[in-house]
Amino acid sequence: MTQSVVVQVGQCGNQIGCRFWDLALREHAHVNKKGLYDEALSSFFRNVDSRKHDGGACSVGGRIQYLKARAVLVDMEEGVVNEILQGPLREVFDSTQLLTDVSGSGNNWAAGHMTYGSDYREQIVDKLRTAAEHCDCLQSFFLIHSMGGGTGSGLGTRVLSLLEEEFPDVCRIVTAIYPSAEDDVITSPYNSVLAMRELTEHADCVLPVENQSLVDIVDKINHMSHGGKPGAAIKRDSTIISGLGGLSGTERPFDAMNNIVANLLLNITSSARFEGSLNMDLNEIAMNLVPFPRLHYLVPSLTPLYTLADVSVPPRRLDQMFSDAFSKDHQLIRADPKHSLYLACALMVRGNVQVSDLRRNIERLKPSLPFVSWNQEGWKTGMCSVPPVGHSHSLLALANSTCVKPTFMELRDRFTKLYRKKAHLHHYLHVDGMEQSVFSEAISSLSSLIEEYHHLDASKSRLVPDAPRLSIAR
CATH class of the missing domain: 3.40.50.1440 (Tubulin/FtsZ, GTPase domain)
Incomplete structure (x- = not known):
């Protein structure tokens, strides 16, 4: 163990x-x-x-x-x-x-x-x-x-x-x-x-x-x-x-x-x-x-997020749990996963869920979730028989996708607004071992990361099949 x-x-x-x-x-x-x-x-x-x-x-x-x-x-x-x-x-x-x-x-x-x-x-x-x-x-x-x-x-x-x-x-x-x-x-x-x-x-x-x-x-x-x-x-x-x-x-x-x-x-x-x-x-x-060492930010989403008080209320269909995991409301960062490109995705299910349920929902969701061309089958699944206390089942999705990019871009913008004015910088530079170059290296690292996600997003358009061409009768 x-x-x-x-x-x-x-x-x-x-x-x-x-x-x-x-x-x-x-x-x-x-x-x-x-x-x-x-x-x-x-x-x-x-x-x-x-x-x-x-x-x-x-x-x-x-x-x-x-x-x-x-x-x-x-x-x-x-x-x-x-x-x-x-x-x-x-x-x-x-x-x-x-x-x-x-x-x-x-x-x-x-x-x-x-x-x-x-x-x-x-x-x-x-x-x-x-x-x-x-x-x-x-x-x-x-x-x-x-x-x-x-x-x-x-x-x-x-x-x-x-x-x-x-x-x-x-x-x-x-x-x-x-x-x-x-x-x-x-x-x-x-x-x-x-x-x-x-x-x-x-x-x-x-x-x-x-x-x-x-x-x-x-x-x-x-x-x-x-x-x-x-x-x-x-x-x-x-x-x-x-x-x-x-x-x-x-x-x-x-x-x-x-x-x-x-x-x-x-x-x-x-x-x-x-x-x-x-x-x-x-x-x-x-x-x-x-798949790439630096692109290791996995966006989590959880469902269900609550337990209904009245047990006579029919539980939400199992399929709805999988749909919720890819909706904006269940992401633990503000992101819309359906408007991004996936490198890979893990589904970690707990409770009374069958392998057939898992496979059916992956097949159902696939068309709406674009994956990189070289990893179309990039789904990792885990099933634990013990549900969380108070639930019959639950799902954690971990998405390695470009939907993290807006969060990182917003953070860079807020950093830049302060840094452009050198506001509060002296508090940091008074610390032994801290130099202004550390700030430059940090923002450069973040910009490089954003650029890597941007290149992946740009490749998404190439995933669309070629438009049908006019065929000439012979």
């Missing part, structure tokens, strides 16, 4: 990570009624009770005792990590695998990447090595961080480069949360573009998620739950829309957004955590979906 390690960096990364562990424990407790430590649990948890190595753990209050998450938690402000340690998940995390400071990175990529990255390098490497040594067969690292702040973008991408140095053969899958255009961090375009260069150079796969897309989804769910059709209200305890993510206190607006990203992680890891007739190895994601 293979294992994976989750590395949570910054406030956003730790809040999402905490919600992932909370929901993962619920899923395992739902399936593993006796609370025995088994192979499914070992993929993301380790058993630390020496008395129970052969017998396993026991379930108490819906959670399984003696488990420690295969996780490393890093933040240069201690608030969120302290909150986690005072909440219901405090026993799940190994206190020796936490690293905090008190001052924060001041929304400055350079402070996170260069100052804290250098000051804490050895401690971070030590914790990563310890997490790896606890694995029998380490398969992948999941790195979770935001792009707009200083610690998430700066230290998060420094951790990414350390993972490549220390574990070059282990797959690095990054979940990166991109800021919205109205982000309250004025320097977020700088931080995001500087981080983008690191993601492009050092990650195997990046799952980009936009804050604005999450806001739109949560608003839509809230509208349905309050003003929807009679009998079709949203469940209050839906795993998507509620829950504190293992944190104490009242629910905050971004908790529901974090839940959606946590569900993305639950779905992508389900094949590693549970049995399935067609399980997808995590390494297969990069192997099958990334």
